[in-house]
Amino acid sequence: MTIDRRRMLVMGSAALALAATARRGRAQDAAPADAGKIDLGRAKAEGRVMLYTSLDTQIVDTIIAPFREKYGIDVAYFRAGSAEVTGKVLAEADAGRPQADMVDASDLAALFLMKERGLLRPFESDARALLPASQRDPDATWIVDRLTQGVLHYNVAEFGAAPPRHWADLGRAGMAGRVSFWSASSGDGAPRIVTLAQHFGWDLVKAIVKTKPLRTISPQTMAQIIERRERGVGLLQNDNIAWRSKLQGKGTDFLFPSEGVPSELGACGLLKASTRPHAAALFHEWWMSAGGQALLSKGGKYSPRTDVEPPEGSLPIAKMKLLEQDYVVYKRDRSKILDQMADVFGGEWGN
Amino acid sequence: MGQLIAARVRSQRFGPQNLVLGLAILVLLVLVAYPMLWLILGALGVPADLTLANFERAFTRTQSYTALANTLYLGLGTGVLSMAFGVPLAWAVARSDMPGRQIIHLLVALSYITPPYLTALAYIILLGPDAGLINRLLRDIFGFSSGPLNIFSMNGVIFVIGIHVFAFTYFLTHSALKSIDKSLEESAQMLGARRWQTTLRINLPLVAPAITGGVLLSVIDSLALFGPQAIIGMPAQIVFLPTRIYATISSYPPRWGEASALSLVLVAMTVIGLGLQRFFLERRSYVTIGGKGVRSQTVRLGLWRWALLVFCAGVVAMSAVAPIGVLTLTAFSKDWIATPSLSNLTLAHFGTALFSDQVAARGIYNSFRLAAGAAFVAMAVGAAIAYLDLRTTLRGRVFLDYLAMLPLGLPGTVMAVGVLLAFIRLPIGVYGTIWILLIAYSARFIPLATRSVSATLRQIDASLEEAGRITGASWLQSMRRILVPMARPGLLVAFLLVFIPAFSELSATILLYTGGTETIAIAIYRLNDLGQIEVVCALAVFTIAVVLVLSAMVHLLSRDRTAPSEGVG
Amino acid sequence: MAFINIEGIGKTFGSFAALSDIRLSITAREFVTFLGPSGCGKTTMLRTLAGFITPDSGTIAVDGRLLSQPGAAVPPEQRQMGMVFQNYAIWPHMSVFENVAFGLRIARVADAELGVRVARVLEAVGLEGLEKRHPGQLSGGQQQRVALARSLVVEPKILLLDEPLSNLDAKLRERMRVELKALQRRTGITFIYVTHDQAEAMALSDRIVVFNKGRVQQEGSPRDIYERPANIFVADFMGLVNRVSGTWAGPSQVQIGAHLLDVTSVAASRTGAVTVAIRPEALVPVSLPMPGRNLIEGTVRDSVFLGNIVDLSVDIGGAELHVQADRWCTLATGDPVRLAVEPTECVAMGNE
16 A cells, blocks of 8 residues: 555645635724723624633622623633733734733733733723722723732631731741742742832741741632631731631631731733724723622722722721832842742742 | 556545545644654744753753752652552452452552542642641541641652552553463472462562563653642642643743753653663563463462451552542532531532533533544544554554654643644644644544554454455445444544543643633632632542543443454454 | 466565566466465465555456556455455454345445345355354354355456365365365356465366465476476475485486486486485385386385375385385385386476
């Protein structure tokens, strides 16, 4: 039996080329530049919106549901840690196969990078007027959609009447084997730890490292660990996760140490390559609206909008001492910082 | 006249046989060779560059060295564990009069088919340093103040992987021990050897190649098991090569080149391992001297058989009963921290897992269709390659066969990096779709299908097809009406052998999935991220149930297949 | 022009020459046997005829139609041949009826005609009533008949048989031989039969082609080949033979020890060393010399009574001859003996 290999290859490549040309030429609709230019009819025709987000899916689900109800437009999401969400957006852009219509990550530096790469589309949101200038891009490519405070999350039974009250308490001698912190292997937990170190010194962080803290991959798994008393206390827990754990009666409580809590800015933006610009913008506006942000707050998150109440039973932002992260510096030094984290903590930090 | 035949032959060159087989070769090249090429090109910085910088970065960073050292240490540890568990169990089941041998055998099989990342999740519940159920029990009994066992450690990773991979050593040693004819031992005893001398001098050397081969397979497999390395290694702050590769890509911006360079290191390790394994298993041939109708000698242990049973039962309790038990218990519990009781039982998590959670429900659907698709592609390509190898004289068929076996030595993480690099820039849009997963799964599991179909084809004499041809059937007709119907059970086994691992694949999926293409393994991994452990366990129980049912089908089919072969000639 | 023309066929596998320059002409209705030891090329030749193997050189034509040429071959299904395989190759997933009907179904023969033709051929091979059986339920002999029926039902012009009887026990083999021969006479199909069993070949064939090392050693009628082997290989392969070394002493005389034998020669040269082949049954113990026959004197070394014959070992000085005497022979060890043999039974051949 003889096989004409060359002929087979020629035929195969012809088929591939044909498939390729068929794929192209999907023209992009004219995208709306601001909330007033959203065409509802087009939005409905465009169909399902793809959201890339690092927000907890329980909150995402509650925000999507009324939107779907109201407009009949479905929203699917890809959920992972902020760094991974960002990595995915960049990789897909490299591939020329963008999937996301809207991206949301709890790491402003990531949005900076996406903007720098020209992946984000300017869009004037109606919410802009309600946010301080530092929380929205002058070029309107991104807008802050949530604030995450790193709190001290602890198991009530573990400490009884005398829970740790300050960050420095976590580095004390008696804390060996009782502390936990979180970061995905992509380095997600790093920014807030760096903020803490910048304000109170690396020695504080190193003292905590001496207690051999248990690393978890996400705020949610850290909550789990604290609920089970695998560890007694969690460093820099997401406020909403600690809030939910307490609310569900899992035997945990949390506090905002008076010396200051690192605050992380999450932001969202619309992707230039989106093939559903109207539907995505429509969802973006719902996401940023008072109604959408109220649902966020109901899930335990702080909204950047001044007209949205803080989560039930939580301190208003104004009453906390927030330690802000310089995201411009973080973006510039990210690689160096992650190496430093690997040095101090060991393990994988994605660099 | 000569012209006439030449024209006829030329038209055959594009006939169905060459078309079908040519297509299979093309698919194999695209699925396996092309991604491997890109792995190397990617490591060299192509297309942007041609540079050794990626290697330089990969090889000059302590993170990489730590990962490499940890991976080697892990391989060493699991190898030792695999031997310590696999060999005694194999001997006990194959040669002793220990009670419950059948059950032990089945439970080893069960621990083998349970996806190891589920075992890892189970052991976090069981052996978490403070809250782990076993630790709590031990503290209650012995009054330790903390611990005493910590799954979040190198030993923890070695343990969890070890109780999965020891099955390789077990199965190879078991079959080797079963194939030693009684007469070999009897003749030693006739010459005055004592029982233990026979074991040491006769049995051990005879099965040593099988043991070595099994241990090496265990080591190779453990290097590639992303799931437990991530799920237990991450909290333990221990980085292995696959988790390191994952981190270089999942962080931003993704560092493809470095990931490729690291992947090549992993490939080198597994290729060396497979080479050694082949070397040792080739020497195994003399074990089967007894051939068919082997009578093996059962060793009477007296009271010692109970001690042996305790050991064997302990191993399978750790490897199968405890993890699957705790996953099941958690899946049915309202509150997984609470002590088990009837009032704590619920089916709600299955409702969430199978219907209401967006990602989980999509994951189940995607896993079924991906596994079915990959199983079909791998079976078809595997069948064509096996056919080319066994039934034709095509030049280069040995190379094709080798290419079809190559993915066996490629960890899922590496396969994913290769596939990503290869298809990310192609104008055909497979990246970010379910197709890229189909490509990766098909490529990964082609060896399983090829080997399985090859075994089936060896049992079907070529003359059966030739008889069809000479009776007037074209190649396609003889395939359709003779070979395929006869090979159908074997093809189905090949299909299932791919379907089973594809259904729960994690290590390649984690790098290739996107919104909408989540699989069941991704749902489990991500929901675990989100702390929804009960739903994770419900999904885990569902996965194990599916895998178990399909494995039982494979078992039944393979047994049937050997029975009515007399007529085959 | 002959029915089948095989012209200079050659085939190598790697460095192994399986067939070298095979030339044969076969007439219609002939029963031809390819005979030789395993690996001699006979099966390769048969499979080349069937179209499973494409030759490297040479051509095959049947009835004036070119079927094989270097690097190209008409596929088996277009050759209108039938083939019976050594292992019968009965399809285990089909009933006897479906096995036999297969070729007709492929040819899209209408159901009514198909039924009639299958029934007829099953009757011809003695399988009536077993239509619904599955191959696993058949004996070896019955499977053999299914294989025959399956090949015959499509009415091929040529039937190729690859050691079809080798898997049967001795008695059944004898019976099938007779049936095969009768079948061939009745149907008038050209049979090309491959075997390594020389007795089978002689019993069945109009013509035998002896193969060795990929070459045709000799072709001819069974008697020709038995009585006048072309070389030592053929002589040896066709049955027991005494191979005695000697030297040429005249144009048709060979000196063996003290004896001078008149021989028939197939050797190329008539000088120097030579081997003489003598069948053991051609050597007859006699009391008086017989005119026109060679006479060899010797001593009985051993004598074994085998029932139908007596096996003698005779030392003739420098050589030992194996003699098959009739059963009335009473010679014992140590007895002097005179052996008579026709010059035509002493075939001188080269030492190759």
